[in-house]
Amino acid sequence: HAAGERIRQGLWVVIPSSVIMITILWNSRLVFEASGIDPAVTSIASGYLKAVCFGMPPVLLYMALRQVSEGLGHTLPPMWITGSVIPLNALLNYAFIFGVWGFPELGGIGAGWATAIVFWVELIAMLFVTRRHWFHATDVFARFSPPDFAEINRLLRIGIPIGLTFFVEMTIFSLVGFLIGRMGVIELAAHSIAGNLNWMTFVLPSALGAAAGIRVGFHVGAGDSLAARFSALTAWRFAFVYAVVAGILLFLGRNLLVSVYTDDIEVKVMAATLLIFIAFYQLADDTQAVAAGTLRGYKDTTMPMVIALIGYWLIALPLGFGLAEGLAEGLTGTAPLGVFGYWAGLTVGLGLVAIALGLRLLSTSGDSSRIASLAHR
Structure with missing residues (x-):
């Protein structure tokens, strides 16, 4: 009660x-x-x-x-x-x-x-x-x-970082969409098609992360650290396998998938190329979503927010902008990559987020003393 x-x-x-x-x-x-x-x-x-x-x-x-x-x-x-x-x-x-x-x-x-x-x-x-x-x-x-302001404060300390994490994720994709829109109609159309296909494949891992957080929360509340770790790692492994399969299907079926959206040759070629990036992006996106959702079951929300902020805004966006606009040309000798540069930056940034959250999950789920302190709180 x-x-x-x-x-x-x-x-x-x-x-x-x-x-x-x-x-x-x-x-x-x-x-x-x-x-x-x-x-x-x-x-x-x-x-x-x-x-x-x-x-x-x-x-x-x-x-x-x-x-x-x-x-x-x-x-x-x-x-x-x-x-x-x-x-x-x-x-x-x-x-x-x-x-x-x-x-x-x-x-x-x-x-x-x-x-x-x-x-x-x-x-x-x-x-x-x-x-x-x-x-x-x-x-x-x-x-x-x-x-009860003490209890409300405890709830906000958990909830606000979750909200800020969602804000960080949504705003960077909105900003990237805006920046790509400045490049032209073809680039924006290709980006929209690729993004839509990415979102469709992301729905299951997103739901899995929420479900894993619920299961882990149950076990943490009961003080059962082993059951919590089993649920957490099972969800992460499933997400990894799903991401690999989804990435392979996106890569192999990229031309067929984009043809469902448009008959424009230029848009189809560009969108199909973007799906190659998204095939790799899936691995990072799906595993980080499950790791972040699972960590919420351990009441670990502040550090995942910091990781997301660094990965998205301090790595993915600057790297993507540099590759897209040619600012890195003098350093790497590469020509501006346009829309591909933004997705390359997002893939690298989110990949680092996925690695950091995965390590965080391994560490947190193995800390039985911390889990015991969370029970019934």
């Missing part, structure tokens, strides 16, 4: 988080205008984000309850909820954007209102899940608990 108290304290974090997110999104027009974006685009984008603001409190509450469900080992309910709202979101987008079925015609801003409504639907569905016996056993809604 101590889990119920921790969940209640975690829910208190939703309030300030909602205020922060709403403040940022509501004032997004200032950022767009400062960036010199077309006024018409600014109007639609800022209107869209303002509409999304009305869905911020429910989606953050939903995410908190979803993590509880997954942490208890019940991953299917959130999956069914997410899968169910995808077609609902598509229908509401169509209704609000084009004004059909009696809905107002709001254009692009209507997509924001559709998203906000879907966020509320997700929360309502998740509240029904909380009535299940395995969730109800935590007594999360049995009583009211005022904010």
